[in-house]
Amino acid sequence: MKSFKVLEIKESVFKDNNRxxxxxxxxxxxxxxxxxxxxxxPGSGKTTTVLRTIEALKSDINIGVxxxxxxxxxxxxxxxxTGTKVIQLHTGGMCHLDADMTKQGLLGLGADDIDxxxxxxxxxxxxxxxFDTGASKNAMILSVPEGDDKPLKYPLMFSKVDVLLINKxxxxxxxxxxxxxVKERAKKLNPNIKIIPISAKTGEGIDEWADWLLDEIKxxxxx
Numbered sequence: 001m002k003s004f005k006v007l008e009i010k011e012s013v014f015k016d017n018n019r020x021x022x023x024x025x026x027x028x029x030x031x032x033x034x035x036x037x038x039x040x041x042p043g044s045g046k047t048t049t050v051l052r053t054i055e056a057l058k059s060d061i062n063i064g065v066x067x068x069x070x071x072x073x074x075x076x077x078x079x080x081x082t083g084t085k086v087i088q089l090h091t092g093g094m095c096h097l098d099a100d101m102t103k104q105g106l107l108g109l110g111a112d113d114i115d116x117x118x119x120x121x122x123x124x125x126x127x128x129x130x131f132d133t134g135a136s137k138n139a140m141i142l143s144v145p146e147g148d149d150k151p152l153k154y155p156l157m158f159s160k161v162d163v164l165l166i167n168k169x170x171x172x173x174x175x176x177x178x179x180x181x182v183k184e185r186a187k188k189l190n191p192n193i194k195i196i197p198i199s200a201k202t203g204e205g206i207d208e209w210a211d212w213l214l215d216e217i218k219x220x221x222x223x
Contacts, residue, residue, distance in 0.1 A: 004102060004115070010099065012052070014130070016129075017062060017099050017100070017132060018099075018132055019099045020098075020099035020100055020103070021098075021099035021132035021133060021134040022132075022134070023099075024099050024102065024103050024133075024134030025026065025083070025134045025135075025136065026107075028134065028136065029136075029220065029223060030171070031111075031126055031219070032115070032117065032221040033111055033114060033116075033117060033138050034116050034117070034136045034137075034181075034216065034217040034220045034221070035102075035117045035118070035119060035123055035133075035134065035135045036117070036118050036119065036135060036136065036137055036138075036139055036213070037119045037128075037133045037135035037137070037138045037139070038050070038118055038119060038121060038124060038139050038140070038141070039121045039124075039125070039128045039138070039139070039140045039141075039157065039161070040118050040125070040127050040140055040141035040142070040143075041123055041124065041143075041146060042123035042124075043123070043143070043145075044123075044141045044142065044143040044146065044167055044168075045141060045143055045167045045168060045200045045201070046120055046123065047067075047075045047078055047079070047120065048200040048201065048211045049141060049165065049167060049200040050065060050075075050079065051079065051082065051200075052117055052203060052206050053079065053209065053210065053213070054079070054082050054084050054204070055082070056206050056207065056210035057116065057210055057213065057214070058082070058084070060214065061115040061116050061214075061217065062113060062114050062115045062116070063084050063085075063114065063115070063116050063117070063118070063122070063155075064085045064086070064087075064088075064109050064111055064114040064115050064117045064118075065079045065084055065085070065086040065117070065118045065120065066086070066087050066089055066102075066105040066106070066109060066117065066118070066119045067079065067086060067088050067089065067120050068089040068091060068097050068101075068105075068119065068120060068121050068122050068219055069088070069089070069090065069122060069123075071172050073088045075088075075120065075174065076088040078203065080110070081205045084166060085109060085110075085114065086109075087105060087108050087109040089090055089101065089104075089105045089108075091122060094122075094127075094207070095121075095122050095124045095126070095127040096121065096122055096124065096127035096130070096131050097119065097121055097128070097131065097133055097180070098100075098131045098132075098133065099124065099131075099132060099133055099134045100188045101133075102119060102133040102135075103134070105119070107135075114212070115217065115221075116217055119135060121133070125140075125150070125153075125154040125157050126154065126156075126157075129154070129156045129157040129158075129160050132206065136216070136220050137162045137163070137216055138160055138161045138162050138163075139161055139162060139163045139164070139165065140157055140158070140161045140163075140164055141164075141165045141166075142164060142165070142166050142167070142182065143167045143168040144167070144168040144169060144171050144172055144175050144177045144185065145168060145171060145175055146176050146180050147175075147177065148178045148179070148182045148185075150182075151182060151185035151186050151188075151189060155189050158185075158186050158190055158193070159192070160190075160197075161193065161196060162193065163193065163194040163195070163196065163212065164186055164194070164195045164196070165184060165194055165196050165197075165198050165205075165209065166179065166195065166196070166197045166198065167198050167199065167200055168192055168199060168200075168201070169198065169199045169204065169205070170199040170201055170202050170204065171200050179197065182195075182221070183195055195220045196208050196209050198210065
């Protein structure tokens with residue numbers, strides 16, 4: 001017989017976070033606010049994609065952005081230049097956001113008049129995949145220079161997201177990147193995943209991405 005107690009902290013933390021995330025999702029649904037959790041590794045072109053998304057949708061809906069980072073506000077300055085409502089979230093060294101942090105961000109942003117909010121999560125393919133933020137949908141970006149083996153190395157992330165943006169396709173000629181292999185590997189992990197090749201730099205594929213978002217936002221608001 002053990003003389004000490006074993007406390008499964010990780011399981012407890014996840015269960016509590018999942019409850020908080022479900023509550024936040026229901027609250028957002030009542031307010032008809034669509035929250036997108038956008039994840040990727042550093043350098044994938046996440047902020048450039050956010051800027052392209054704002055440009056494509058700003059005439060159709062009210063947009064807000066929450067920029068999460070360990071200790072920087074560079075991305076928020078870039079978003080603010082577009083005139084979009086933005087707030088910077090500093091995680092204090094943590095490599096992810098959870099539901100409570102997301103709720104704090106929404107309160108700080110003041111989201112009552114916003115239809116669509118982009119949460120640009122901390123650049124990481126591990127921790128953010130484990131924590132439900134309460135988002136309406138989850139998306140991730142994989143850039144061509146990162147390689148086509150990432151679904152094999154980070155299966156949880158690919159299995160959790162609703163849509164995969166394959167960014168920097170304008171660099172395909174310079175990298176050994178098998179687009180079809182990525183699609184096959186991602187679909188094996190997540191048969192329902194939507195895959196959209198894009199170039200945030202040139203704008204290629206952004207219209208398809210914007211159309212997907214508008215369709216999902218409409219479905220969310222009609223529920």
